[in-house]
Amino acid sequence: MKTEVAYMKMNNFVNMSKRVLFTIGLPLIIYLALGILRPDIYFKWSTFVMLFTQSISYAVVGWSMVFGMSVGLFDFSVGSRVILAGLVGIHMALYFGVVGFILGIIVSSLVMAAFTGGAYAFFKIPSIITGFAALLIFESMATIYQKQFSVIVDDNIKVFGTSPGIYMIGLLSFISVYLIFNNTKFGYQIKAIGGNENIARSMGINGMKLKVMTYIVGCAFLAIAAMIKVGYTGTMLGVTSMQSMNQCFTPMMGVMIGLYLTSCNPIIGVFIGQFAITVVSSGLVALGIESRLQNVVVGVFLLLFIGLKTNGEKLFSKDKMHKKAIE
Amino acid sequence: MQVTPVIEVKNISKSFTSTKALSKVELRIFPGEVRGLIGENGSGKSTLSAIISGNLKADEGEMFMFGKPYSPTNSFEASEMGVSIIVQEQGTVETISVAANIFAGREHQFCHMGFLNSKKLTVEAQKLLDSIGLEYIRAEMLVAGLSFEDRKLVEIARAFYRLPELFIVDETTTALPQRGRNILYGLIKKLKANGKSVLFISHDIEELVEVCDTVTILRDGKLAGSLTEDEMDPYKMKTLMVGREITDNYYRSREKTAEQSDKIVLSVEHVSSKILKDISFQLKKGEILGFAGLSDCGIHEIGKVVFGLIKPEKGKVLYGNGIEITNPKQAIEKGLGFMSKNRDRESMLIELTIKENTVIPSLPKLARYGFFITPKSEKELALKWCGRLNVKMKNIEQPCSELSGGNKQKIVLAKWLANDSEIFILDCPTRGIDIGVKEAIYKIMGNLKSQGKSIIMISEELPEVIGMSDRILVMKDGCLKKEFIFDNGTSEADIIQYMI
Numbered sequence: 001m002k003t004e005v006a007y008m009k010m011n012n013f014v015n016m017s018k019r020v021l022f023t024i025g026l027p028l029i030i031y032l033a034l035g036i037l038r039p040d041i042y043f044k045w046s047t048f049v050m051l052f053t054q055s056i057s058y059a060v061v062g063w064s065m066v067f068g069m070s071v072g073l074f075d076f077s078v079g080s081r082v083i084l085a086g087l088v089g090i091h092m093a094l095y096f097g098v099v100g101f102i103l104g105i106i107v108s109s110l111v112m113a114a115f116t117g118g119a120y121a122f123f124k125i126p127s128i129i130t131g132f133a134a135l136l137i138f139e140s141m142a143t144i145y146q147k148q149f150s151v152i153v154d155d156n157i158k159v160f161g162t163s164p165g166i167y168m169i170g171l172l173s174f175i176s177v178y179l180i181f182n183n184t185k186f187g188y189q190i191k192a193i194g195g196n197e198n199i200a201r202s203m204g205i206n207g208m209k210l211k212v213m214t215y216i217v218g219c220a221f222l223a224i225a226a227m228i229k230v231g232y233t234g235t236m237l238g239v240t241s242m243q244s245m246n247q248c249f250t251p252m253m254g255v256m257i258g259l260y261l262t263s264c265n266p267i268i269g270v271f272i273g274q275f276a277i278t279v280v281s282s283g284l285v286a287l288g289i290e291s292r293l294q295n296v297v298v299g300v301f302l303l304l305f306i307g308l309k310t311n312g313e314k315l316f317s318k319d320k321m322h323k324k325a326i327e
Numbered sequence: 328m329q330v331t332p333v334i335e336v337k338n339i340s341k342s343f344t345s346t347k348a349l350s351k352v353e354l355r356i357f358p359g360e361v362r363g364l365i366g367e368n369g370s371g372k373s374t375l376s377a378i379i380s381g382n383l384k385a386d387e388g389e390m391f392m393f394g395k396p397y398s399p400t401n402s403f404e405a406s407e408m409g410v411s412i413i414v415q416e417q418g419t420v421e422t423i424s425v426a427a428n429i430f431a432g433r434e435h436q437f438c439h440m441g442f443l444n445s446k447k448l449t450v451e452a453q454k455l456l457d458s459i460g461l462e463y464i465r466a467e468m469l470v471a472g473l474s475f476e477d478r479k480l481v482e483i484a485r486a487f488y489r490l491p492e493l494f495i496v497d498e499t500t501t502a503l504p505q506r507g508r509n510i511l512y513g514l515i516k517k518l519k520a521n522g523k524s525v526l527f528i529s530h531d532i533e534e535l536v537e538v539c540d541t542v543t544i545l546r547d548g549k550l551a552g553s554l555t556e557d558e559m560d561p562y563k564m565k566t567l568m569v570g571r572e573i574t575d576n577y578y579r580s581r582e583k584t585a586e587q588s589d590k591i592v593l594s595v596e597h598v599s600s601k602i603l604k605d606i607s608f609q610l611k612k613g614e615i616l617g618f619a620g621l622s623d624c625g626i627h628e629i630g631k632v633v634f635g636l637i638k639p640e641k642g643k644v645l646y647g648n649g650i651e652i653t654n655p656k657q658a659i660e661k662g663l664g665f666m667s668k669n670r671d672r673e674s675m676l677i678e679l680t681i682k683e684n685t686v687i688p689s690l691p692k693l694a695r696y697g698f699f700i701t702p703k704s705e706k707e708l709a710l711k712w713c714g715r716l717n718v719k720m721k722n723i724e725q726p727c728s729e730l731s732g733g734n735k736q737k738i739v740l741a742k743w744l745a746n747d748s749e750i751f752i753l754d755c756p757t758r759g760i761d762i763g764v765k766e767a768i769y770k771i772m773g774n775l776k777s778q779g780k781s782i783i784m785i786s787e788e789l790p791e792v793i794g795m796s797d798r799i800l801v802m803k804d805g806c807l808k809k810e811f812i813f814d815n816g817t818s819e820a821d822i823i824q825y826m827i
Contacts (some may be wrong), residue, residue: 096653183442185434188423192431202382202418204403204432 011264013291023264026257027276034283041286051278055164056170058230059274062251062258063177064221067214069255070194071207074128075215077116077134079247084142084235085109086226091149093157101157102227109223110216112138117215121208135244142238151235161231173224178267186213253277253302258279262304277301331394332357333493333524334379334410339388340372342547343732348374349548351388351637356493360514361525363539364533367568367789370530371548373414376497379526380412392492403432406616409492413499415623418482426466429485438658450819455484460510476504487514487707491752494518495526498623500534530621532561532825544568547797566821590611591647592781593750597635598642602628604805606642610750610781615772618785620826623807626785627668630754633783634658634665659688664743666736668755668785674739675727682709682723684738688746712741716771731762751775754785769795789819801825 014270035042042048056080061078084106092104103213116134131190159165189210192200197207258266258274280301284294333633340347348395349371356362366372377383378391381399388537390397392408399405402412406508419428426449437448452466461480470478479499486494494515515525515538527534535542536559544551544567551567553558582729593610602625610616620626631637633644635654639666642678644652646661676684686693686705695703709723716737722732725737736756743751756772757765772782772795786792792799799811809825 037712080502153716179442181446185438185443187441188427191423192420194426195420199418199420200431202402203420203428204406 021266023261023268023272025271027279030044030276030279030283034286038286049284052275053166055271055275055278056166057213057225057232058226058254060170060173060221060228060249060252061248061269062270062274063173063267064218064225065219065248065255066177066181066252066258066266067190068127069259070190071211071214072194073160073211073214075116075127075131076245076248077131077138079244080138080191081109081112081222082144082226082229082247083236083238083244084112084138084145085147085223086230087142087151087238087283089226089230089253090151090153090236093153098156105226109219113215113219113222117212119178120215121212138243139238139240139244143240146238152231152238153234158231158234160227161229165231166228169224169228171219174267174271177221178265180217181267182265186210186217190214204264219238249275256302257305330357333393334397335391336375336379337389337391339375339378339385341378341383341386352545352548353552356524356526356708358522358524359519360541361527363520363535363542364526364528364545365530365535365542365564365568365827366545366551370545372545373497375545376412376495376526376528376547380410380495398669406491410495410496411486411491412495413479413486414497415483417478421469421471425468425473425481427469428481429455429488430467440494455488459484459487459514463504476507480507481512482546483511483514484764487675490518490521490523491525493526497528498530500531501528515650517675532564532827536561545740551691551815560746565823593633593647594645596642598632598639598644600628600632600637600639602805603632603639606807608800610783612781613776613779614783614798615776615782615796618783618802619789619792619799619822620802622787624802624826625756626802630665630667630752630783630785632754634663659746662748663750663752664688664746664748666739666751666754666756668758669737670735673734677728678726680724681713681718681720681738682706684727685709685712685741685745688742692746713743716741717767720734733806736764736768740768745784749780751780751782753782755787756784757788757791789822793819793822804808
């Protein structure tokens with residue numbers, strides 16, 4: 001009996017080690033590969049810290065999207081909402097200081113989420129279309145709005161994007177999103193709807209209500225992302241012609257990797273995915289690859305990762321019959 | 328003292344387009360009663376259970392629960408009112424844990440200050456699983472890691488969290504291994520002992536006799552009779568089940584069989600798949616080969632395997648000249664056409680027009696210089712075949728979504744006729760269509776046969792399989808059980824013996 005228990009414990013330990021190795025293996029391999037190519041840059045502590053810090057900002061945006069993406073919603077208005085919320089925060093900070101900054105960002109983020117989610121529920125149209133419409137509205141509002149005041153912030157606001165503030169905010173965000181995703185009724189129901197909406201509905205879960213809630217809950221993390229971004233760059237600038245979409249693509253890729261990284265919790269996976277993407281992107285800069293080509297490489301990386309993850313069993317199975325059955 | 332029924336169904340009727348699924352059905356189930364419900368495929372059993380469990384709304388009639396009006400708007404509402412159902416199809420979410428599935432929609436019971444106590448939820452789920460003999464299923468496991476049978480048992484556990492007043496088992500036992508069945512029978516006994524009721528739907532007559540106190544038989548959406556425990560006799564039940572009159576002239580004429588030759592046009596050799604087990608048969612030129620069996624016995628997979636939609640794990644499908652058919656494109660090139668049971672999702676582009684649906688398989692033939700298709704040639708082809716099949720439509724630009732079930736079925740046939748197909752795989756060709764169109768489709772099948780075309784007809788309706796086929800292959804649990812060469816003596820009872 002004792003041997004059996006010991007064997008089980010050993011087995012669990014081996015499985016856990018495998019999972020941890022696989023989870024951190026992805027960014028680790030990329031990092032080491034880049035380190036071999038450019039040891040002068042990558043084998044420096046400061047580089048690691050810089051990449052880690054950058055990943056926090058993207059990961060928070062990713063965490064705001066993880067709820068919606070889990071239930072099949074694709075919202076491209078995320079970037080424009082960060083920009084407009086950041087601008088409202090900066091404007092409010094001029095009158096009410098840090099409190100105004102925080103409240104301005106939270107309230108405006110909530111209003112924008114309610115508008116986008118409400119439009120999705122009211123018109124019952126695909127989330128991509130609602131997202132694009134919202135993006136156009138918020139981008140235009142941001143560019144008009146930013147002309148009304150100075151968009152350079154004081155040092156007291158910069159604490160949100162610099163050490164140690166950014167790490168504390170990142171950690172708090174991680175704990176909150178982890179708890180919401182894994183330890184609330186909302187998180188449980190999100191996973192059920194994402195798994196099979198029809199069955200989940202027959203189990204009494206209100207799919208539409210839950211989807212609208214993903215906009216509202218996600219907006220809290222978008223607000224945090226806006227605070228970090230303003231603090232990190234010291235400003236916020238409005239953009240037009242759908243350029244704000246750039247701000248949601250990278251986090252979106254991180255979320256995709258996170259949701260496919262089955263060896264760990266998706267919330268941890270989002271950060272790992274984000275870190276991997278950040279390392280790849282920065283590595284391409286370090287290697288002197290032209291910016292347009294960087295997007296190609298990042299795109300190929302995403303395709304390869306998800307392609308291998310989805311078809312890995314089929315590709316690497318030695319048993320022909322098993323392969324055929326998987327097909 | 329008069330006992331109030333747990334559930335009382337009064338004059339319930341339900342139609343799907345022109346098909347009457349239920350007609351003025353009455354049913355009363357009393358506390359502590361295990362009621363069996365039996366009938367042929369399409370007799371209305373599942374429609375009735377879906378109405379009682381809130382999954383469907385009746386067109387007419389009313390329901391009462393313990394004497395009070397009862398009209399649930401969905402299955403969750405019904406479940407909260409004490410009516411739980413388990414059905415044949417998958418009813419669990421794969422990507423979440425067993426515990427999360429058991430308590431989905433009821434998570435609030437484990438919430439404190441907004442946070443869900445997942446440990447408590449898992450412990451509670453495990454307790455429930457242990458209490459019903461499913462201790463080998465771990466509550467924290469992902470459902471994706473369980474077999475189909477175990478997933479069904481998880482559904483049963485979910486239904487039993489709160490002892491339901493009425494537990495509906497809709498043809499679920501076929502999905503369960505013996506161990507699972509025993510667990511289910513044990514739970515049914517437990518319910519009965521607690522004064523709760525069960526509506527047990529099954530095709531397995533012996534099982535019904537063993538489990539039920541009374542049995543109600545449905546035939547063509549109507550009540551054919553009810554038998555008490557003493558009256559329950561398999562022969563009597565089968566007679567009540569299939570006791571409709573069959574008019575031979577309704578199907579094709581039997582005299583002319585000269586068009587059938589011994590030339591083999593298709594061979595299926597030792598095919599095995601997830602459901603099918605070592606299936607072999609041959610189709611001859613000008614033959615109508617019928618497949619009969621219960622809906623989940625593998626008959627519907629046969630059509631998909633032959634057409635190349637499902638790749639068999641073992642074995643092969645060979646066209647007459649020995650070429651293996653491995654995908655639908657190749658099958659179409661070789662002159663095969665497939666009408667799926669799930670017409671709107673698998674056989675038709677429902678939002679496209681009649682013209683587009685009719686000409687799609689024939690586009691390579693219509694293309695001039697290999698790529699250019701003239702609007703005139705499309706129109707002519709669509710008009711020709713829609714006219715021949717007498718499709719009731721405004722014009723060929725009408726979207727197929729606006730057509731009735733029967734006319735949609737004709738369009739599916741028209742598309743394969745337009746492509747000059749030689750082998751037709753018709754899976755439930757008359758499903759959900761009215762008598763008039765049914766007759767028209769039987770006539771088309773007869774004409775095709777007389778032109779030397781071959782047909783594989785898969786059907787859950789025994790009268791049409793007997794009425795139309797030259798040869799009938801009966802399937803059970805993925806295996807071929809019996810071959811009947813048509814003669815006037817073949818009866819439904821003969822076939823049922825091998826199906827059930």
